Amino acid sequence: MARPVNANPDQTRARILAIATRRFGDEGAKASSREVAREAGVSLATVHYHFGSKQGLHDACVAAMDQAFAGLRAELATLPASGSALPELIEAAVRRCYRFALEHRAGVRLTTRAAIDSGSIDPARQAGLLIPGLSEGAELLSALTGAPLEPLRLTLRSVSYLVVRYALTDGAELALALGRETEDSSALEAAVEDHLVFVARSLIAGLGATS
DSSP: OOTTTTTTTTHHHHHHHHHHHHHHHHHHHGOOOOHHHHHSSSOHHHHHHHHHSSSHHHHHHHHHHHHHHHHEEEEHHHHGGGOHHHHHHHHHHHHHHHHHHHHHHHHHHHHHHHHHHHSSSSSSHIIIIHHHHHHHHHHHHHHHHHHHHHHHHHHHHHHHHHHHHHHOOOOOHHHHHOSSOOOOOHHHHHHHHHHHHHHHHHHHHHHHHHH
């Protein structure tokens, strides 16, 4: 397959990444670089030119998602500067995390699948994202509530698991859980978002009350 005339390399690379992220998330190791190339409208040689190999393509997808996660973490770090009370801070953080997960559903599925398939999160990703994020969040909440760090870290992890699981749940399953006949995605996701805020507030308030 010939490269399109005047093709923009950055746009081509981004298109390949987006398609590969979705396919790796859906198919895992069975995902085919050749099929990614076909769907992206480029040659397999073009995929190899940009990413070197199938493993290189997979690693680039994960790295791109980690960059997005880092941006979210930086965004969340600015919330305390708003001067809002704790319940409002929790609400803002949870809503932003859930919407982020919905916006990046393919990437969230990819990184979640990688962790499940291997049995754990890659140590480098733990050190670069998971541990610093948990530490920063727990320390902030401890300062605001007086609750001990360890249960706060577990609480934050529990909430993050819920956010991810709900973000990856399709409309039919959400409708079933809510007891609704409609599968209107916006209405279902709004109900889940409100529930996640309630759960996070309740868990953190409970820790503060027992500290």
